[in-house]
Amino acid sequence: MRKTVAIDGPAAAGKGTISKAVAQHFGFAHLDTGLLYRAVGAKVLQGIDPVEAAKALTAEDLEADNLRTPEVAQAASKTAVVADVRAALVDFQRAFARRAGGAVLDGRDIGTVICPNAEVKLFVTASAEVRAERRYLELSGKGHSDTREEVLADVKARDERDMNRAEAPLKPAEDAVLIDTSDLSIEDAVAKAVAAITAKD
Secondary structure, three states: OOEEEEOOOOOOOOHHHHHHHHHHHOEEEEEHHHHHHHHHHHHHOOOOOHHHHOOOOOHHHHHHOOOOOHHHHHHHHHHOOOOOHHHHHHHHHHHHHHHOOOOEEEEEHHHHHHOOOOOEEEEOOOOOOHHHHHHHHHHOOOOOOOOHHHHHHHHHHHHHHHHHHOOOOOOOOOOOEOOOOOOEEEEEHHHHHHHHHHHOO
């Protein structure tokens, strides 16, 4: 079974966790496309031009240790609104999506822009409060000192920027299956995703 699975959704909705589990379940390759933008954001923080950083991105750049920090997340969200940055990363993502053994890509615009012909499209979401609490626990577990209020404000700011940007705004594809993880366990959310993918056979 070779499928391209597009999984979109806002920050901390659980799409990364679901995507990894789904890829493992079906034996597909997985790409967290947010890492591409985080890698560009990390380079921008080093003083590199965002478009140049995007054009020169390599697979090794996606393995840097600092890509999950709040600073890099904000830089990634800001560079993601730059049309030339997005254009530079489109080919990288589309080539990955066409892998022979099937592929799962998660991000903000996979089902709408990157892979509009994907066999399966999922939109994973949750309330801003639930997502902020998840992100807060993740960050505090890594020793970050951000307060719950700061994390919630950050989540809402990213949502606002992602949903209202002119280039590839965050929104569900018309044929996407919606999965709200606000009240779901990880296992239940993954089960729903697997069921949705299997139903497309």
